[in-house]
Amino acid sequence: METESLVETLEAAGLSPYQAEAYVALLNLGTASATDVADASGVPAPRIYDVLRSLEDLDYIETYEQGSLRARAHSPSIVLDDLRRRATRLEEAAEEVEQRWEEPELEAGDASIVTRFRTVVERAESFIDEATHQILLSTTVEHLQELTPALRRATERGVSVRVSVHTEKEDLPPTRDLFEGVCLEARHRPLPAPFVALADRRRASFAHHPDSYDRYGVLVNDRTHTYVFYWYFLTCLWEPWGTVYDATGDGLPAEFLDVRHLVRALDDIAWEQSPVRIKVEGQWTDTGEECTVEGTVVDVRVPFGSEAEMGFELAGQVTVDLDVDGDFVSIGGWGALVEDIEATRLTMVESPER
Known part of the structure; x- marks a missing residue:
């Protein structure tokens, strides 16, 4: 020099x-x-x-x-020590500037575009750490392992976690030990897919596959936009693929991801012939206040032509009516408007007669 x-x-x-x-x-x-x-x-x-x-x-x-x-x-x-300390501070300042530029604070109702895939994963980790009800995640094995500590913490505090792992077609399916203590249920998609993390039906972190041409991510703190990501997760990343891990077991209590999954299970056990009791955690649709109710199923309203056609349908209203201590309470899924409660967690529990 x-x-x-x-x-x-x-x-x-x-x-x-x-x-x-x-x-x-x-x-x-x-x-x-x-x-x-x-x-x-x-x-x-x-x-x-x-x-x-x-x-x-x-x-x-x-x-x-x-x-x-x-x-x-x-x-x-x-002198060298001093210069190196200064260099370290400058490097840290450079990283902080980049991080603050890439990761604007998300206010309620906000959506932001970021350019680094790394930012999407890091923000997903913060969403997971702050979640209180539900986490839905689509990820590779590599990023699942990176997020495992945060997912374990969420599971330990009672958050309902479901994971869709995607791999290349020639890769072996992920093993059960990858999910032990990490999630309630996991499915495997043997095709590349976007990274998606949804927390408490409000926050979403999304990015295309890292090798895709369009390399950008979306961060959302808004129920309406997150609802769109939820349906993408449900239809493309969850429902079509096989289960590789299930911590719910075959007996009761049994927890369901969505009211439509609950309806399918009710049909399988012929709920009209044997009373079934459901615990619902969610919020009253008229006030937005959180609530927990438990009652017996008295009706299932679905948009299907007949009971024989009953299955997992995506369109139309699906409602489960409960008798809660003599009061009839209607239960809907995410985005419910006409029902009494929008359910965030649905659990089939032992009925009094069993």
């Missing part, structure tokens, strides 16, 4: 122009009088004494009297 460039770099690291000039001159001279340093550096003679003492205060040099004020550079280890 040329002398001029070294001086400029030391200035950028925090030294004043005079300090940088004097220090570089002293490095070249070894030991010298204040006058010689002034002559070699171009620092005005009246200023050289103050400049040398300021460098001594920084532990860059030491001064001593020998007929006149003289100076010599300290071992460069002190």
Whole structure:
């Protein structure tokens, strides 16, 4: 590095122009009088004494009297440590600037476009850590492993977690141990897919496959937009694919992802012939207040032509009516408008007769 460039770099690291000039001159001279340093550096003679003492205060040099004020550079280890600390702070500042530019704080109702896939995964992790009800995740094995600690914490605090893992067609299906303690249920899609993380029906973190041409991500803090991502997750990333892990077991209680899944299960067990009791966690559609009710199924309203056609249908209203201590309460799924409760968690529990 040329002398001029070294001086400029030391200035950028925090030294004043005079300090940088004097220090570089002293490095070249070894030991010298204040006058010689002034002559070699171009620092005005009246200023050289103050400049040398300021460098001594920084532990860059030491001064001593020998007929006149003289100076010599300290071992460069002190200077090197200082410069490296400054370099580290600059690097951290650069990363912080990039992060703040890439990760704007999401206010309610916000949606943001980001350009780094890394940002999408990092924001998904924060969504998972803040979730209280439900997490739906579409991811690769690699990113699932990265998010596993956050998913475990969510599962431990009672959040309902479901994961769709996608792999290349030639890859083996993921093993059960990948999901133990991480989620309630997992499915495997043997095709590449976008990264999708949905938290509490309000927050969404989405990005195309990292190898795709369009490399951008979307961050959402809004129920309406997240609802669109939910249907994409349900129809393309969840419903068509086989289950590879299920922690719910075959007996009761049994938890369901959506009211449509509950209806399908009710049909399978012929609910009209044997009372079935359902616990519902959700919110009242008229006030938005959270609620928990438990009651017996008294009716199932579906948009199908006959019971024989009953299955997982995507269109139309699906409602489950409960008798809750003598009151009839209607239960709908995400986005429910005409029902009494929008369910966020549906659990089939033991009926009184069983």
